[in-house]
Amino acid sequence: MTDTSTRAMAGWTRPSRVSAGWRGRRLVGKLLMAFTMLVLLILFIYPPLLMVIAAFRQGAIAGQGDWTIEPFIEVMTSPATWVVTLNSIVLSVAVAIIALAIGTFLAWVAVRTTTPLRRIMTPTMATILAIPSLFYGLGWYVTLNGSGAPLNILLKSLFGITGSPFGSGWPTLILVVAWHVIPVAYLFMVGPMSRMDAALDDAARMSGASGGVAFFTVVLPLLRPTIFGVLALMTSYGMTAFELPLLFGVPSQPSILVFSTKVLNTYQEAVGSQGWANYAGAASIGLILVLLVTILVIARERLVSDRRYSTISGKGFRPEPKHYGRIQGLFLAVFFLVVLLAGVIPLVQMVLGAFQHVAGVYSLGFTTENFEKVLSSRRTFQVIQTSLWVAALSGFLAAAVALFLSWAAQRSGRVVRFLATVISWAPIAIPGVLVGLALLTAYMPVPGLQKLIGTPIMLILGFIVVATPIATRAVEGGVVQIATELEESARISGASKAATFFTVVVPLVLPSFFAGWFIAAIGVAGNLALPVLLSSPSMRTAAVTAYDLYNQGNTAQAAALFLILLVAVGLAGGVAWVLFAGVTRLLKRVRSIRIERAITRKGSVVHA
Amino acid sequence: MSSLTVHALHKHFGAFHAIKGADLDVAEGEFITLLGESGCGKTTTLRCIAGLETPSSGRIVIGDRPVYDGEARIEVQPEKREAGMVFQSYALWPHLTVMETVMYPLRRRRVKRNEAIGRAQDILEIVGLAQYANRPATSLSGGQQQRVALARALVMRPQLMLYDEPLSNLDPSLRRQVRDEILRLHRMNGATSVYVTHDLEEAMHLSDRIIVMQAGLLEQSGTPAEIFSRPTNEFVAKFVGFENLLAATVTAVRGDGIEFEIAASGRRAALPTTAAAKPVAVGDAISLAFRSANAVVLGEQPEPSDRCLVFPGTIERVDFLGSRNEYRITSGGAALRVAESERSYRHQALRREPGASAWVEVDVDLVSIIPAAPAAAPAEAEPVLAGSPA
Numbered sequence: 001m002t003d004t005s006t007r008a009m010a011g012w013t014r015p016s017r018v019s020a021g022w023r024g025r026r027l028v029g030k031l032l033m034a035f036t037m038l039v040l041l042i043l044f045i046y047p048p049l050l051m052v053i054a055a056f057r058q059g060a061i062a063g064q065g066d067w068t069i070e071p072f073i074e075v076m077t078s079p080a081t082w083v084v085t086l087n088s089i090v091l092s093v094a095v096a097i098i099a100l101a102i103g104t105f106l107a108w109v110a111v112r113t114t115t116p117l118r119r120i121m122t123p124t125m126a127t128i129l130a131i132p133s134l135f136y137g138l139g140w141y142v143t144l145n146g147s148g149a150p151l152n153i154l155l156k157s158l159f160g161i162t163g164s165p166f167g168s169g170w171p172t173l174i175l176v177v178a179w180h181v182i183p184v185a186y187l188f189m190v191g192p193m194s195r196m197d198a199a200l201d202d203a204a205r206m207s208g209a210s211g212g213v214a215f216f217t218v219v220l221p222l223l224r225p226t227i228f229g230v231l232a233l234m235t236s237y238g239m240t241a242f243e244l245p246l247l248f249g250v251p252s253q254p255s256i257l258v259f260s261t262k263v264l265n266t267y268q269e270a271v272g273s274q275g276w277a278n279y280a281g282a283a284s285i286g287l288i289l290v291l292l293v294t295i296l297v298i299a300r301e302r303l304v305s306d307r308r309y310s311t312i313s314g315k316g317f318r319p320e321p322k323h324y325g326r327i328q329g330l331f332l333a334v335f336f337l338v339v340l341l342a343g344v345i346p347l348v349q350m351v352l353g354a355f356q357h358v359a360g361v362y363s364l365g366f367t368t369e370n371f372e373k374v375l376s377s378r379r380t381f382q383v384i385q386t387s388l389w390v391a392a393l394s395g396f397l398a399a400a401v402a403l404f405l406s407w408a409a410q411r412s413g414r415v416v417r418f419l420a421t422v423i424s425w426a427p428i429a430i431p432g433v434l435v436g437l438a439l440l441t442a443y444m445p446v447p448g449l450q451k452l453i454g455t456p457i458m459l460i461l462g463f464i465v466v467a468t469p470i471a472t473r474a475v476e477g478g479v480v481q482i483a484t485e486l487e488e489s490a491r492i493s494g495a496s497k498a499a500t501f502f503t504v505v506v507p508l509v510l511p512s513f514f515a516g517w518f519i520a521a522i523g524v525a526g527n528l529a530l531p532v533l534l535s536s537p538s539m540r541t542a543a544v545t546a547y548d549l550y551n552q553g554n555t556a557q558a559a560a561l562f563l564i565l566l567v568a569v570g571l572a573g574g575v576a577w578v579l580f581a582g583v584t585r586l587l588k589r590v591r592s593i594r595i596e597r598a599i600t601r602k603g604s605v606v607h608a
Numbered sequence: 609m610s611s612l613t614v615h616a617l618h619k620h621f622g623a624f625h626a627i628k629g630a631d632l633d634v635a636e637g638e639f640i641t642l643l644g645e646s647g648c649g650k651t652t653t654l655r656c657i658a659g660l661e662t663p664s665s666g667r668i669v670i671g672d673r674p675v676y677d678g679e680a681r682i683e684v685q686p687e688k689r690e691a692g693m694v695f696q697s698y699a700l701w702p703h704l705t706v707m708e709t710v711m712y713p714l715r716r717r718r719v720k721r722n723e724a725i726g727r728a729q730d731i732l733e734i735v736g737l738a739q740y741a742n743r744p745a746t747s748l749s750g751g752q753q754q755r756v757a758l759a760r761a762l763v764m765r766p767q768l769m770l771y772d773e774p775l776s777n778l779d780p781s782l783r784r785q786v787r788d789e790i791l792r793l794h795r796m797n798g799a800t801s802v803y804v805t806h807d808l809e810e811a812m813h814l815s816d817r818i819i820v821m822q823a824g825l826l827e828q829s830g831t832p833a834e835i836f837s838r839p840t841n842e843f844v845a846k847f848v849g850f851e852n853l854l855a856a857t858v859t860a861v862r863g864d865g866i867e868f869e870i871a872a873s874g875r876r877a878a879l880p881t882t883a884a885a886k887p888v889a890v891g892d893a894i895s896l897a898f899r900s901a902n903a904v905v906l907g908e909q910p911e912p913s914d915r916c917l918v919f920p921g922t923i924e925r926v927d928f929l930g931s932r933n934e935y936r937i938t939s940g941g942a943a944l945r946v947a948e949s950e951r952s953y954r955h956q957a958l959r960r961e962p963g964a965s966a967w968v969e970v971d972v973d974l975v976s977i978i979p980a981a982p983a984a985a986p987a988e989a990e991p992v993l994a995g996s997p998a
Contacts, residue, residue, distance in 0.1 A: 485699035488660050491686040492693040492770075493713035493760065503712075507703040592742055595707050598725040599741070 047438035071280035092238025103185025132526015139346025148361030232300035394463035395521030432529025478512025610671025617666035644821035659686035692761030873940025
């Protein structure tokens with residue numbers, strides 16, 4: 001036997017020059033992945049990049065015209081810019097610390113103590129999260145502003161103070177934003193908190209630490225990476241906040257401007273003899289924000305990737321809640337206070353406001369005329385309809401992108417993981433106002449894409465970018481929980497990578513996916529920052545319309561419109577959920593009936 | 609059924625060299641076990657065979673089909689390797705019922721639904737879970753879950769079965785039961801099997817052949833009996849329970865025996881050549897290895913005999929453990945461990961206290977001669993060839 005035939009018998013084939021990973025179906029897979037990543041990069045990274053360029057050009061259209069460094073220098077040398085920077089930092093840090101402290105504490109109360117009602121804490125917080133920030137803001141606005149506002153009447157009768165002392169200004173701004181973010185902090189902390197092995201806590205107690213000392217010396221340090229991660233997230237949230245600073249910062253004397261409101265102001269300034277919008281100035285301010293948030297995100301990634309802490313999720317243990325005695329009554333009181341301030345007060349105020357002649361003024365009595373006015377307008381239905389389908393579609397797409405990104409980040413090589421992280425974080429660095437600006441900058445110069453401006457497609461593209469980070473935070477938790485073996489066993493059982501994704505990953509991640517979809521859709525429905533620049537008069541969202549009504553002094557009608565929107569979103573979500581649950585159950589039943597039938601058929605053959 | 613060949617397999621994780629040139633030949637229908645401590649590379653080897661891990665270099669052939677070849681740049685995806693695998697964590701999908709789980713491999717290979725149901729039902733009957741067919745797989749008990757995982761792996765009648773510590777997550781009482789099940793199914797199905805474990809007893813019970821691994825190297829291959837009684841190096845000896853390793857130097861090798869000088873006491877003695885797993889030469893550093901349970905403590909010096917080795921010494925410590933006494937006895941510079949059975953300590957008169965003189969006696973056929981471990985392990989040892997069928 002010759003050498004070659006021996007080799008042939010042993011299955012020897014001529015070496016290919018290309019390694020196994022870069023041939024055949026695996027190459028196709030790699031190309032597909034590269035293509036998807038490219039599309040996402042264009043969608044997510046290209047607009048901000050162009051925004052950087054737009055900071056240095058001045059003309060009628062963003063990112064066009066003469067190259068100039070003047071607006072950039074003007075922004076950088078203006079004291080106002082640095083006041084805005086300082087304002088943003090103060091606001092975001094204060095908000096992050098308050099929200100994280102209270103959120104972490106409540107998360108601990110919910111999973112580690114026997115406080116009554118602890119089981120409803122997470123669903124309650126999730127529900128509060130669903131209140132759009134503009135709606136929440138307007139609710140607080142009418143509670144705090146005007147001589148007829150409940151708080152001001154109370155202050156006047158008790159202390160003789162007139163006016164709206166808490167209508168705007170620093171304390172109000174910080175507290176209102178902080179209350180709004182507490183549920184977010186809570187929901188980020190409750191997962192890691194419940195996965196932490198109670199034995200670690202017990203060990204500290206047995207080593208002589210009291211309950212409180214154990215909390216500060218063991219529980220908190222163990223959660224340090226998570227805490228820093230959430231702190232960074234909260235801070236970036238504060239930096240990019242738009243609706244609340246618009247309501248409680250801008251009207252203050254003197255105005256408290258933060259990045260996003262300053263960007264809008266600068267954009268609306270006319271420059272040059274032709275009265276161009278000041279794209280370059282707005283983009284330059286945006287650059288400072290991008291830099292700050294980038295630093296935060298990098299810091300967060302560093303801290304979260306600390307491996308030593310990954311053991312906090314032990315195997316097969318249940319966190320045993322402990323009884324802390326009467327002080328648990330105080331814990332419960334803190335919870336009620338948060339629910340009251342973050343949800344009940346603004347919500348009730350808005351619901352009542354929708355039925356008042358002037359929102360927030362009780363002395364004038366109640367009426368249904370706001371609803372009559374809003375509902376009698378043809379525009380209302382159109383606006384609600386637009387908001388609903390734009391929210392549903394962009395929420396779905398954002399959740400789908402989030403699912404793909406989190407899965408790719410978990411299971412792929414370093415390059416894909418890096419890109420996925422960048423894509424899922426990049427939009428956080430850019431407030432909605434800037435995303436709108438960036439999209440305008442990116443699409444205006446391209447002839448084909450130009451036509452998209454002012455259409456729902458443009459709005460949806462923008463919302464995907466804005467909503468993906470939110471959806472990612474909801475979806476990635478579900479993806480991380482899927483143990484690698486579940487996918488490996490599918491591969492061994494003969495499923496390709498794609499088949500594994502659709503038969504194992506997708507069904508398991510579906511609940512998180514729906515949560516991500518819903519949260520993203522809510523965020524989109526209540527978002528004002530993006531459509532403020534991107535929507536055209538012919539295509540308005542409910543949030544923009546409500547804001548216009550508020551600006552015209554018609555807060556009661558704005559409340560009515562918002563209420564209708566919320567009910568519509570709730571109904572649509574509820575119907576979708578019931579439909580989905582019904583269909584899944586039906587499919588499951590059908591499958592099991594088919595299996596049962598086949599079994600009986602086979603059984604009868606055997607017994608025949 | 610088909611054989612499995614692994615040749616010069618290397619795997620690096622960054623700077624960490626996890627597998628340092630593994631060579632493995634598994635005959636058709638053979639059941640082999642990779643035995644070793646955690647982190648020795650046994651699971652990585654198994655995952656390379658499964659295709660879940662891409663080796664750095666080497667060659668893996670299942671039957672006559674190369675599934676990985678670093679030089680020829682061949683890599684077959686796991687789903688195309690026609691292997692079955694049982695995972696330590698069961699790896700059952702929470703969204704599927706038992707029946708759907710077992711049908712999954714069939715459906716992925718385009719077996720018609722009704723035929724798939726029939727085959728899944730057959731295998732479920734074999735593992736005794738037919739009545740749970742419509743329950744969610746993860747709602748069953750640990751032992752039942754692992755049997756579902758076994759059924760899923762076996763339903764395709766794979767040519768190769770891979771087991772990754774399938775019993776580690778089970779309660780001790782269930783382990784025995786599932787172990788018997790694995791053995792029964794293996795005998796029924798006869799697939800070539802590779803089993804990974806760190807548990808000696810599991811390996812002894814299940815395997816046709818055991819391969820002991822350490823730090824990415826295959827240390828020794830042999831039948832369970834060979835591994836248990838004739839380890840070829842100190843690591844394997846310690847791993848299979850030889851508590852006593854006495855350093856010695858070979859002074860003479862005759863036709864029927866090996867003579868040596870014990871380093872700790874300077875005394876000379878001899879053992880038959882059969883005691884050595886590998887041939888030795890004069891001047892070689894060796895270790896005399898025996899289990900503590902195979903030695904006897906005596907209060908008086910026994911009659912000299914060439915059937916026994918005797919070590920005189922002083923009792924340093926006695927620990928009463930109920931079913932036995934454990935002794936630490938110093939003999940020259942060496943510390944010996946000896947276990948005395950209940951039967952022996954009840955019948956034999958002996959001064960069982962620290963400081964008392966004692967004689968340790970071992971039958972020559974219970975002592976193994978092992979090449980002594982080098983003083984310092986070389987950084988990058990040559991690939992150790994093990995695993996050719998004995």
